[in-house]
Amino acid sequence: xxxxxxxxxxxxxxIIFLISVVVFSLAKLMPGDALSGxxxxxxxxxxxxxxxxxxxxxxxxxxxxxxxxxxxxVQGDFGDSFVHKRPVMExxxxxxxxxxxxxxxxxxxxxLLAFLMGRYSGRFAYSVGDYLISAFNYxxxxxxxxVAALVAIYVFAINLGWVPASGSIGSGxxxxxxxxxxxxxxxxxxxxxxxxxxxxxxxxxxxxNDMIESSRKDYVRTARAKGTKESAIYNKHILRNSIIPIVTxxxxxxxxxxxxxxxxxxxxxxxxIGYLFVESVNARDYSVMMAIAMMLTILTLIGNLIADLLxxxxxxxxxxx
Amino acid sequence: xxxxxxxxxxxLLIMSVFLAACSGEKxxxxxxxxxxxxxxxxxxxxxxxxxxxxYTQPFxxxxxxxxxxxxxxxxxxxxxxEGLVATNxxxxxxxxxxxxxxxxxxxKLTFKLKQGVKWHDGEELTAEDMEYAWYxxxxxxxxxPRFANxxxxxxxxxxxxxxxxTIEGIKVIDDYTIEVTVTEPSVNLLDNIWSYPEPKHxxxxxxxxxxxxxxxxxxxxxxxxxxxxxxIVPGEMVEFERFDDYWQGKPQLDGVVYxxxxxxxxxxxxxxxxxxxxxxxxxxWEAIKALDNVNPVEADAMSYSYIGFDxxxxxxxxxxxxxxxxxxxxxxxxxxxxxxxxxxxxIDGFAxxxxxxxxxxxxxxxxxxxxxxxxxxxxxxxxxxxxLLDEAGYVxxxxxxxxxxxxxxxxxxxxxxxxxxETSEARAQFILQSWQEIGLNAKLNGxxxxxxxxxxxxxxxxxxxxxxxxxxxxxxxDPDPAGIWLSTDKWNMWRWYSEKSDELIKKGVTFPExxxxxxxxxxxxxxxxxxxxxxxxxxxxxxxQRIDPWAINKRVGGVKVTPFxxxxxxxxxxxx
Numbered sequence: 001x002x003x004x005x006x007x008x009x010x011x012x013x014x015i016i017f018l019i020s021v022v023v024f025s026l027a028k029l030m031p032g033d034a035l036s037g038x039x040x041x042x043x044x045x046x047x048x049x050x051x052x053x054x055x056x057x058x059x060x061x062x063x064x065x066x067x068x069x070x071x072x073x074v075q076g077d078f079g080d081s082f083v084h085k086r087p088v089m090e091x092x093x094x095x096x097x098x099x100x101x102x103x104x105x106x107x108x109x110x111x112l113l114a115f116l117m118g119r120y121s122g123r124f125a126y127s128v129g130d131y132l133i134s135a136f137n138y139x140x141x142x143x144x145x146x147v148a149a150l151v152a153i154y155v156f157a158i159n160l161g162w163v164p165a166s167g168s169i170g171s172g173x174x175x176x177x178x179x180x181x182x183x184x185x186x187x188x189x190x191x192x193x194x195x196x197x198x199x200x201x202x203x204x205x206x207x208x209n210d211m212i213e214s215s216r217k218d219y220v221r222t223a224r225a226k227g228t229k230e231s232a233i234y235n236k237h238i239l240r241n242s243i244i245p246i247v248t249x250x251x252x253x254x255x256x257x258x259x260x261x262x263x264x265x266x267x268x269x270x271x272x273i274g275y276l277f278v279e280s281v282n283a284r285d286y287s288v289m290m291a292i293a294m295m296l297t298i299l300t301l302i303g304n305l306i307a308d309l310l311x312x313x314x315x316x317x318x319x320x321x
Numbered sequence: 322x323x324x325x326x327x328x329x330x331x332x333l334l335i336m337s338v339f340l341a342a343c344s345g346e347k348x349x350x351x352x353x354x355x356x357x358x359x360x361x362x363x364x365x366x367x368x369x370x371x372x373x374x375x376y377t378q379p380f381x382x383x384x385x386x387x388x389x390x391x392x393x394x395x396x397x398x399x400x401x402x403e404g405l406v407a408t409n410x411x412x413x414x415x416x417x418x419x420x421x422x423x424x425x426x427x428x429k430l431t432f433k434l435k436q437g438v439k440w441h442d443g444e445e446l447t448a449e450d451m452e453y454a455w456y457x458x459x460x461x462x463x464x465x466p467r468f469a470n471x472x473x474x475x476x477x478x479x480x481x482x483x484x485x486x487t488i489e490g491i492k493v494i495d496d497y498t499i500e501v502t503v504t505e506p507s508v509n510l511l512d513n514i515w516s517y518p519e520p521k522h523x524x525x526x527x528x529x530x531x532x533x534x535x536x537x538x539x540x541x542x543x544x545x546x547x548x549x550x551x552x553i554v555p556g557e558m559v560e561f562e563r564f565d566d567y568w569q570g571k572p573q574l575d576g577v578v579y580x581x582x583x584x585x586x587x588x589x590x591x592x593x594x595x596x597x598x599x600x601x602x603x604x605x606w607e608a609i610k611a612l613d614n615v616n617p618v619e620a621d622a623m624s625y626s627y628i629g630f631d632x633x634x635x636x637x638x639x640x641x642x643x644x645x646x647x648x649x650x651x652x653x654x655x656x657x658x659x660x661x662x663x664x665x666x667x668i669d670g671f672a673x674x675x676x677x678x679x680x681x682x683x684x685x686x687x688x689x690x691x692x693x694x695x696x697x698x699x700x701x702x703x704x705x706x707x708x709l710l711d712e713a714g715y716v717x718x719x720x721x722x723x724x725x726x727x728x729x730x731x732x733x734x735x736x737x738x739x740x741x742x743e744t745s746e747a748r749a750q751f752i753l754q755s756w757q758e759i760g761l762n763a764k765l766n767g768x769x770x771x772x773x774x775x776x777x778x779x780x781x782x783x784x785x786x787x788x789x790x791x792x793x794x795x796x797x798x799d800p801d802p803a804g805i806w807l808s809t810d811k812w813n814m815w816r817w818y819s820e821k822s823d824e825l826i827k828k829g830v831t832f833p834e835x836x837x838x839x840x841x842x843x844x845x846x847x848x849x850x851x852x853x854x855x856x857x858x859x860x861x862x863x864x865x866q867r868i869d870p871w872a873i874n875k876r877v878g879g880v881k882v883t884p885f886x887x888x889x890x891x892x893x894x895x896x897x
Contacts, residue, residue, distance in 0.1 A: 087534075169554055171371075171560050271556040275556070279556075
């Protein structure tokens with residue numbers, strides 16, 4: 001297992017290198033740079049723009065720029081954000097906690113709902129309830145997240161006034177107090193619900209299908225023949241086996257957790273990584289954009305590795321070699 | 322972020338905090354004189370309370386006037402800091418933190434600071450703070466965009482280039498007096514010279530390069546304005562509290578919250594009262610202004626849009642535009658293309674009527690705007706457009722429905738516009754159809770709209786495919802057209818070269834020879850001549866001037882709306 005892990009990690013290096021070339025080229029292919037948004041006689045002048053392009057090295061040959069960027073990245077330095085005037089790592093560090101809170105909350109909601117719905121659907125397959133659940137799941141999958149977010153805001157925040165419509169924290173609360181955490185929770189619940197409840201389809205169907213399949217297996221028939229109660233068969237024997245593949249999906253969720261939800265965060269003005277990413281793309285703030293893209297790449301690779309390792313852990317039949 | 326692309330970000334909103342409503346309980350039944358511009362009737366004013374001011378782009382958090390770049394940060398700065406000079410309703414400079422005096426030869430400017438103006442940390446504002454700000458900006462390692470605002474100070478360029486240890490032209494006379502010598506006399510010196518002091522005692526010896534990332538600017542910034550910063554949640558919200566020692570007296574509100582929200586929620590948040598003051602998104606204006614709890618205010622903005630003709634290219638070596646493109650040299654053609662467009666219908670159809678056609682590059686709020694009766698109005702007139710083209714020799718010779726050029730060659734026009742708004746595509750089609758209507762074969766350049774960056778990249782690079790393009794400018798209070806209109810300006814996007822125009826623009830910033838003559842009157846005469854010139858030559862089709870829609874909750878009083886935003890923050894109050 002250790003050997004396997006190390007081999008996989010070494011295998012990642014060329015992939016990361018290739019991806020860095022792609023990320024860098026795509027960034028450079030975008031028209032404009034952080035300074036082309038500054039065409040504004042009120043606040044700037046062409047001499048300043050030229051001078052800054054020079055200072056930032058934007059006039060150097062592309063390979064030179066790439067090597068300069070990459071040598072920083074290798075040392076863990078993603079440069080400074082031109083727009084924010086701060087080191088990129090600090091900027092991401094500021095936003096990461098928000099994104100992780102939102103991501104975990106959404107993931108918990110997804111798992112909880114998917115577990116309940118999947119269990120029901122699996123047990124009462126092809127019943128009306130099962131069809132209703134699949135209908136909901138596919139509908140949720142089909143509705144674009146910005147529509148869901150806007151509807152949720154109008155209903156729960158504006159008409160009913162239960163939760164605030166945007167931001168991650170209310171005004172006038174002292175950090176560390178109970179009010180602070182309550183405010184944080186209140187601000188997180190709606191975006192988390194939109195993110196979480198709309199993403200249940202895959203997990204629910206996974207669980208359902210696995211349960212249906214398991215229910216036809218020999219050990220289930222044996223249990224039935226022995227007169228075990230139907231609920232015990234489902235809750236103890238089948239469910240336990242069917243949960244396994246779901247657990248491994250956790251690995252794939254890691255990148256999502258850190259990557260944030262671009263659209264949902266933007267609509268809720270929730271200052272996380274996704275929001276920062278959109279902002280940076282719009283402002284052509286390359287250093288931030290490339291740093292986030294690289295971070296997500298690496299997390300996805302690691303997530304895949306974790307998923308594979310988990311497989312081996314929960315299912316001894318799978319040998320990692 | 323990008324002020325020149327007004328439609329891209331004309332969305333400014335607020336979202337409020339429910340706590341706000343609860344804090345105005347110390348009811349006080351004093352009658353407050355109202356500012357006329359908010360269009361409210363006199364009602365009881367209550368002391369205290371919190372108002373939420375919103376915006377739809379995240380702020381960057383560079384809270385220093387010397388370094389900030391976008392409107393997003395400026396919206397927060399306006400509550401906490403002020404300059405020595407302010408702009409009055411006539412868009413002329415007026416004394417704020419300081420009075421000034423100009424010497425006989427117009428090269429020495431002396432500021433006399435008001436005494437007793439306090440920074441938020443209790444220290445008094447002194448002349449050294451102003452000197453310090455100029456030094457910060459002229460510093461060789463300064464990376465902000467403001468050097469142009471100190472370049473006129475004698476010795477500033479030398480200091481920036483590292484050839485001098487001090488700036489020769491700055492002299493602090495005493496704590497409240499500072500004298501600055503400029504390289505040459507200029508009528509709009511006070512509009513151009515940097516006038517925001519920076520807290521020298523507070524910044525200590527942080528270098529000019531590191532300041533924008535220092536805690537003194539990012540986490541605990543101070544100013545001399547009516548509200549001081551209490552809490553900053555990066556990218557999301559800034560909370561301000563009242564500054565009791567404010568030099569114009571204690572502000573009436575307890576605090577202000579500056580909050581970022583998503584533009585699509587504007588109407589709902591105004592409606593349920595979570596938003597108090599907001600520059601409304603134009604596409605939601607119809608619905609927002611009909612709300613019961615809103616005072617709608619429409620303010621003429623200092624911005625306009627235009628359709629530029631491509632006249633040639635910019636000669637980078639010589640630093641001057643060369644008008645070598647033959648395509649649009651015919652004046653009748655340009656006039657016809659202007660007459661072909663129904664600008665009022667465009668404004669009504671796409672901007673909820675928030676705009677007015679204009680025919681010179683000065684919006685009507687500018688004091689330098691020429692009287693409409695003296696210039697061509699380019700009213701919508703298809704027949705006139707057609708006859709102008711006939712006259713110029715652009716006629717349809719091969720019967721395909723489109724006119725050929727006078728030599729009989731096919732004549733097509735490429736048009737470029739920016740993508741971004743929902744109606745961008747329809748707007749572009751409107752223009753194209755207007756031109757097709759008079760027989761000109763106009764089409765979108767490359768078949769599609771361009772995003773903001775690509776649009777300006779293509780035009781600035783003088784791409785040969787660019788022929789006509791729709792852009793926009795935001796303007797400063799002073800009417801001096803230099804920066805956009807001189808033949809040496811890189812931002813002369815349409816590459817129009819005219820000696821006459823250059824001469825008038827340069828003359829417009831000189832003092833009258835007869836020193837008894839009023840400077841404004843003198844400039845007005847020159848600018849009138851210049852406006853007649855560009856109005857007749859029509860190097861670009863002047864399209865529309867903007868109107869900014871502001872939604873102000875009826876519970877908030879005293880909000881003054883200017884062409885540049887809101888003002889007089891210390892007079893804002895809660896009306897119950």
